[in-house]
Amino acid sequence: MKIARLARLNLLLVILLIVVFILNLAGGVHWYAPSLLWQSQHTLAQQIMWSIRLPRALAAALVGALLALSGQLMQTLSKNPIADPSILGVNAGAMLALMLGSVAGITLSVINTIWLSIVGATLAFVVVLMLAMTRQGLDPLRFILGGTVFSGFVSCLAYAVSLLTNTTMQFRNLLVGGFSDTTFKQVIFLVVGLFVVTLMITFNRKSLTLMVFDDATARSLGARPGLTRAIGALVIVISAGCSVAVAGNIGFVGLGIPAIIHYLHPDSLERNILPNLLLGAVFMLLIDFVAKTLVAPTELPLAALSAICGGAFLLIVIAREGQVLTDE
Amino acid sequence: MNAIVGQELTIGYGKKTIIQKQSLKIATGQITGLIGPNGSGKSMLLKALCGINPIISGSVLINEQQLATMPNKMRAKMIAYLAQTPIVPGDLTVLNLVKMGRYAFYHGLMNRDESGKAQVYQAMVAAKVDDLANRRIDSLSGGQRQRAFIAMTLVHNSPIIMLDEPTTYLDLTHQLGILNLLKELNLTQQKTVVLVLHDLNQAAQYCDQLLCIQDGRIIKTGTPKEVLTASLLAKTFQVTADITYHSARQYPQLQDYETLVQS
Numbered sequence: 005m006k007i008a009r010l011a012r013l014n015l016l017l018v019i020l021l022i023v024v025f026i027l028n029l030a031g032g033v034h035w036y037a038p039s040l041l042w043q044s045q046h047t048l049a050q051q052i053m054w055s056i057r058l059p060r061a062l063a064a065a066l067v068g069a070l071l072a073l074s075g076q077l078m079q080t081l082s083k084n085p086i087a088d089p090s091i092l093g094v095n096a097g098a099m100l101a102l103m104l105g106s107v108a109g110i111t112l113s114v115i116n117t118i119w120l121s122i123v124g125a126t127l128a129f130v131v132v133l134m135l136a137m138t139r140q141g142l143d144p145l146r147f148i149l150g151g152t153v154f155s156g157f158v159s160c161l162a163y164a165v166s167l168l169t170n171t172t173m174q175f176r177n178l179l180v181g182g183f184s185d186t187t188f189k190q191v192i193f194l195v196v197g198l199f200v201v202t203l204m205i206t207f208n209r210k211s212l213t214l215m216v217f218d219d220a221t222a223r224s225l226g227a228r229p230g231l232t233r234a235i236g237a238l239v240i241v242i243s244a245g246c247s248v249a250v251a252g253n254i255g256f257v258g259l260g261i262p263a264i265i266h267y268l269h270p271d272s273l274e275r276n277i278l279p280n281l282l283l284g285a286v287f288m289l290l291i292d293f294v295a296k297t298l299v300a301p302t303e304l305p306l307a308a309l310s311a312i313c314g315g316a317f318l319l320i321v322i323a324r325e326g327q328v329l330t331d332e
Numbered sequence: 333m334n335a336i337v338g339q340e341l342t343i344g345y346g347k348k349t350i351i352q353k354q355s356l357k358i359a360t361g362q363i364t365g366l367i368g369p370n371g372s373g374k375s376m377l378l379k380a381l382c383g384i385n386p387i388i389s390g391s392v393l394i395n396e397q398q399l400a401t402m403p404n405k406m407r408a409k410m411i412a413y414l415a416q417t418p419i420v421p422g423d424l425t426v427l428n429l430v431k432m433g434r435y436a437f438y439h440g441l442m443n444r445d446e447s448g449k450a451q452v453y454q455a456m457v458a459a460k461v462d463d464l465a466n467r468r469i470d471s472l473s474g475g476q477r478q479r480a481f482i483a484m485t486l487v488h489n490s491p492i493i494m495l496d497e498p499t500t501y502l503d504l505t506h507q508l509g510i511l512n513l514l515k516e517l518n519l520t521q522q523k524t525v526v527l528v529l530h531d532l533n534q535a536a537q538y539c540d541q542l543l544c545i546q547d548g549r550i551i552k553t554g555t556p557k558e559v560l561t562a563s564l565l566a567k568t569f570q571v572t573a574d575i576t577y578h579s580a581r582q583y584p585q586l587q588d589y590e591t592l593v594q595s
Contacts, residue, residue, distance in 0.1 A: 210443050214435055218419035223384050226408030270423050289379035
């Protein structure tokens with residue numbers, strides 16, 4: 005019965021994903037029918053569909069999925085439902101690395117942006133983990149507090165670097181988040197990233213699931229918390245790094261999507277991987293659609309939009325959950 | 333036969349040693365209680381004996397196999413351990429909690445576990461939580477919660493169970509409920525049980541063997557009658573008491589106890 009419910013949720017999310025994907029393709033400064041993609045006559049509209057809209061929609065879906073996965077892992081590893089790579093400074097670390105790299109003279113080609121932001125995300129995450137480790141393992145409170153402060157600090161540094169070097173326009177996409185110039189090359193990297201991350205999670209799903217316990221309990225069950233934490237951290241920095249390299253620092257998705265999935269279907273990490281990944285993609289496609297169509301031709305800042313929409317939704321969920329609890 | 337043999341164990345954190353060169357033997361199929369004042373090293377010894385905390389030097393043999401070189405999953409099949417206050421997400425259901433105890437048995441890429449379902453059910457029945465299967469952990473009472481954790485340790489199907497103060501924070505009824513459950517598992521499934529206890533009367537009543545630890549040293553081992561003597565009570569616990577003996581089973585019970593320390 006429970007399996008059936010999970011399958012229903014996944015099916016619903018796949019249908020939603022197809023719908024919002026088509027919507028995202030169709031919407032923009034002008035509305036185009038997605039069927040243009042396979043029409044024989046070569047028009048400007050067809051070219052726009054192929055070289056701008058399709059990679060953009062694909063990138064949005066992939067980044068949404070990656071961010072949702074990294075958030076889900078972050079929350080499990082830190083035993084804290086409000087952990088997320090953007091709150092804990094991992095995204096900010098990637099962003100700062102990109103800016104510093106560019107200032108230092110590294111050309112921001114697709115491959116360079118990816119490795120720079122993964123390195124930045126890793127360094128930031130290592131610092132936050134070191135702030136939070138105690139003899140008993142990871143202290144959730146220190147993790148979240150240290151991470152938040154560190155995130156603010158690194159974001160400020162990133163803004164300062166961009167202001168001082170007069171590159172705020174160049175880094176606009178990075179700072180406000182968005183998919184406006186996405187290329188197929190970036191999409192390929194995102195596909196590889198998502199593939200690697202999904203494999204890592206799938207192979208380690210049982211031990212990752214045990215990370216909700218304290219280290220002593222997890223170890224007594226036969227798990228190796230240190231190793232599992234390292235694998236989880238690797239997944240987080242790859243996901244966050246790839247996302248930031250393509251779409252900048254987008255908040256909420258990593259925080260809100262796993263929370264919503266957990267609300268809809270409270271279950272272990274391993275069973276919620278797929279719905280979480282799907283809803284992340286759906287949400288990002290939808291938000292990107294709003295960003296480019298709401299006040300077209302102006303494009304709205306995606307990160308802010310994501311935070312507003314998602315934040316409002318999350319508030320409703322929390323408020324409703326509170327209601328449910330008081331009714332009992 | 334000894335289920336657990338510790339030889340010259342030195343245990344501590346970092347460079348600080350708490351327990352120095354202590355040796356012990358725990359007999360198979362018995363209930364062994366670790367007693368001693370707070371901070372004496374009981375919990376630390378227990379964690380070292382089940383391989384959760386590393387030891388600095390010395391060796392632990394579990395059923396004549398070296399613990400140090402045992403793979404994690406194999407160790408989990410030999411020894412189940414229940415922490416004093418395990419951290420568990422409140423919205424986990426009892427069924428899912430118990431299922432997670434099967435980790436060591438998953439094998440292959442698909443994480444198959446053929447006998448898992450039956451084992452999970454049996455463990456829940458044995459710990460008397462089968463009727464709570466779909467309840468969330470945070471909706472349980474202290475006693476129910478502890479029995480759910482015991483079900484999780486039973487699902488390892490291990491010959492040895494170690495528990496760190498399993499009766500703490502429970503009212504008397506539930507304390508006795510947990511101890512009776514452990515006694516029952518010891519008698520019906522021949523489990524070797526090792527547990528840390530603070531209540532000396534309960535330790536005397538339920539344990540076959542006691543290990544008394546003070547300042548990181550094992551100062552006395554033996555039956556409750558041998559260990560709980562007036563001199564040990566005075567020396568280790570700074571307590572005087574009238575000791576009476578159970579009429580049939582001869583285990584000691586402390587009456588009218590009084591502290592020797594002026595607070």
